[in-house]
Amino acid sequence: MHATQYDLRQDFAVDVLEASHELPILVDFWAEWCGPCRILGPTLERLAAQDEGIWRLVKVNTEEHPELAQRYGIQGIPAVKLFHKGQVIDEFVGALPESSIRSWLQQALPTRISQRYQEALEALDAGERTRAIALLQATVDEDETNVDARVRLAQLLFLEDRARAMEVARQVPPEHPDGDLAQGLVLLARLADLATRDGDFAAALSGGETPPRPEAVRRYREGAAELAAGRYGPALEAFIEVMGRDRALDDDGARQACIAVFRLLGEESEITRAYRRQFSSALY
Numbered sequence: 194m195h196a197t198q199y200d201l202r203q204d205f206a207v208d209v210l211e212a213s214h215e216l217p218i219l220v221d222f223w224a225e226w227c228g229p230c231r232i233l234g235p236t237l238e239r240l241a242a243q244d245e246g247i248w249r250l251v252k253v254n255t256e257e258h259p260e261l262a263q264r265y266g267i268q269g270i271p272a273v274k275l276f277h278k279g280q281v282i283d284e285f286v287g288a289l290p291e292s293s294i295r296s297w298l299q300q301a302l303p304t305r306i307s308q309r310y311q312e313a314l315e316a317l318d319a320g321e322r323t324r325a326i327a328l329l330q331a332t333v334d335e336d337e338t339n340v341d342a343r344v345r346l347a348q349l350l351f352l353e354d355r356a357r358a359m360e361v362a363r364q365v366p367p368e369h370p371d372g373d374l375a376q377g378l379v380l381l382a383r384l385a386d387l388a389t390r391d392g393d394f395a396a397a398l399s400g401g402e403t404p405p406r407p408e409a410v411r412r413y414r415e416g417a418a419e420l421a422a423g424r425y426g427p428a429l430e431a432f433i434e435v436m437g438r439d440r441a442l443d444d445d446g447a448r449q450a451c452i453a454v455f456r457l458l459g460e461e462s463e464i465t466r467a468y469r470r471q472f473s474s475a476l477y
Contacts (some may be wrong), residue, residue, distance in 0.1 A: 199238060199250045205261055208251050213276040217248040217302055222262060222272040224255050229288035230271045236291050237273070240298070248275075248302060275301050278311070306336045313345065325349060333361070344371040347378050348457060352423050355382040377453025381420060384450060388417035398443040409439035413447060425454055429468040436475040448476065 199221075201208055209218045221237050223230035234252065241250035255262040255270060265274060265281070274284040283301035285294075303311070313328035329346040332339055343361055350358035359382040365375035387397050394414045395405060416431030428450075435447035451472050455465045 197234075197238060197252065199241065199252045201251055201253050201258065205253070205258075209276050210279045212249065213280075214278050216246075217282075218276045219248055219250050220274045220276060221250065221252045222255050222265070222267050222270055222274070223252060224270055226256075227270050233271045233273075233288040236288075236294060240291070240294060244298075248298070277303050306332055306339065309335075310339065310342050313342070317345075317349075322349065326353075337364075340365055340369050340371070344369070344375055347375060351378060351382065351457065355385055355421075358382055374453075374456045377449070377456050380446070380449055381453050381457065384417040384446070385421035388414055389421050398446070405442050406439045409435050409442050412438070413442060416447070416450070420450070420454070425458060425464050426467065429454055429464070429472070433468065433471050433475045436472075 209220055212218055221234065223234060237250055253261055255267060269286050271288060272286050274281045285297060309328055310332050313325045313332065316325040316328060326349050329342050332342040333346055343365055347358045347362040350361065359379050362375040362378040365372055387394055395410045412431045413435045416428045416435065419428035419431060432447040432450045435442060458465050
């Protein structure tokens with residue numbers, strides 16, 4: 194197969210890894226002796242020309258670059274891997290027909306919305322909370338079906354705007370993998386609102402068959418007030434104490450609140466790790 198404008202020119206780090214931060218890079222791992230490679234190559238080149246400016250094709254001869262084939266676990270060719278922001282985000286093996294490759298590209302290529310969502314996650318990792326919220330809000334506004342962005346947004350909004358967090362979380366389908374997290378956020382927002390609102394806290398709770406114990410109600414409200422203030426450790430301490438006093442209170446609300454806080458903070462949180470054992474002891 195003759196050399197083409199798509200052949201690897203400098204080094205993989207420059208032509209693929211660095212370049213993929215500007216534009217998705219489709220890498221075709223091939224070899225001269227490979228019959229299917231001769232079929233797939235022209236198809237990819239034709240698609241790359243049609244999609245110029247959307248993604249870029251780079252062809253890597255595995256005979257000339259065996260170290261790259263080993264690094265990326267190439268066991269059969271042709272092997273195609275799509276790189277974005279330095280990482281493989283999708284791939285396929287074999288000489289697929291052009292229509293199948295086009296369908297695959299439509300699913301695999303990052304869209305403006307998916308890229309914005311990824312930027313939001315990167316901003317969050319960098320501690321840029323305000324920017325992350327803005328990016329997630331823009332993602333949800335443009336794509337109401339983006340449930341992942343909706344869940345993340347509800348998490349971040351919880352301390353700043355509980356009413357908005359509850360509104361966002363309520364639109365997450367229960368069957369979604371994070372549906373329980375969204376439902377937990379709704380529960381926490383309700384408790385925080387009850388604790389900061391004028392009125393009879395006990396009367397607003399879901400009742401059991403027996404009257405609630407006054408001390409349990411008091412500690413439950415204290416936990417809800419700590420929750421509203423963003424003091425998750427004291428909130429968990431109060432909720433765990435309520436679990437030991439009155440599990441029926443608010444339809445086992447203290448237990449559900451603990452689980453919701455753990456989900457909100459994540460399993461790697463120091464607070465989650467500090468209170469997990471106490472929670473388990475109270476539970477059993």
